[in-house]
Amino acid sequence: MSLFGSLFGRATKTSAPVARDRLQILLAHERTGEGYESDLLSKLQAEILQVIKRHIPVDQEKVQVKLDRGNSVSMLEIDIEVPQIRTPGHP
Amino acid sequence: MAKVLVVTSGKGGVGKTTSTAALGAALAQTGQNVVVVDFDVGLRNLDLVMGAERRVVFDLINVIQGDAKLSQALIRDKRIETLSILPASQTRDKDALTAEGVARVMQELREKFDWVICDSPAGIERGAQLAMYHADHAIVVTNPEVSSVRDSDRIIGMLDSTTEKAKGGGKIEKHLLLTRYDPARAARGEMLRIEDVLEILSIPLLGIIPESEEVLRASNLGAPVTLSSPDSPPARAYAEAARRLEGEKLEITVPTERKGLLARLFKGKS
């Protein structure tokens, strides 16, 4: 640890590495083309929705796409609110 | 009834985005539903300051163009349940931000939230005008420095002429937020005095945010300063400004470090 760091603050000392890590992840994604990424995501969402619609009635509003960009992998989470399915004969 | 607030300044780098995040978090912490909206198309930053950059999927322009529903573009804050962010587009053309599209989204936001806080881009062009158009309240962010005060004056003129409220014969409520205020330099007479800025701009003062390294730390960490270091002088100043927005009458002070040696050295008694 540098003398400067120890004298002038816990502030910059502990937060700068966090800032660097956040930027590295973000910029890696932005450089490979954020437009591409969001197009892919909306395509995925639309197609997954189509498949589901074949079986159950859902509207677009009830589909949530969540993303968490990571260093080597990102997590894509798709939440679909499925309405109560009534089987015939059981109103 | 929802309140739409624009955080604006004309000049860049004065603290609009920092203030949007801090005030949004402070209001949301009282349990009210708050959304912060980034209008800086092409140079979005609010997502970074809020620490939501890894979770952006859709943005304001996607919603305007119908590629996504509003609910799909809103990102819920991980720390405060009642706080959401609507990011700006980083890649699209600015012209995609149409007046009708913005009007539609703002209407929908009004139905969903108690506070809609719009982070304006710098400048006085289209982007800044669209950000302020639907506002009921404006926070004019100003540094105690000549070019910032001049730009604020220009923006105040626009708030009184080119907004929906103004065109309908009404008046937008304007508040001055003095940021990056350095008490030590002010004491040495190196900065415009608060009274002078107030007299020149003559709009009511919402708060004085001191210059502080905690603001840099907050942006490094990706958290509004009111969350990353709630006891720090800028966080307390923002929290009080938020309470004034809610109508509380609080005396305006410049918060200082509670037991900081430096602050005591510079401030003497206070």
Ligand SMILES: Nc1ncnc2c1ncn2[C@@H]1O[C@H](COP(=O)(O)OP(=O)(O)O)[C@@H](O)[C@H]1O
């Ligand atoms: N009170 C403050 N103390 C120290 N730095 C500040 C303060 N307010 C803002 N800053 C810094 O000033 C810079 C510009 O702030 P930002 O909020 O992005 O301004 P704007 O949105 O008006 O362009 C950022 O680096 C931010 O960390």
Ligand SMILES: [Mg+2]
């Ligand atoms: Mg900004």
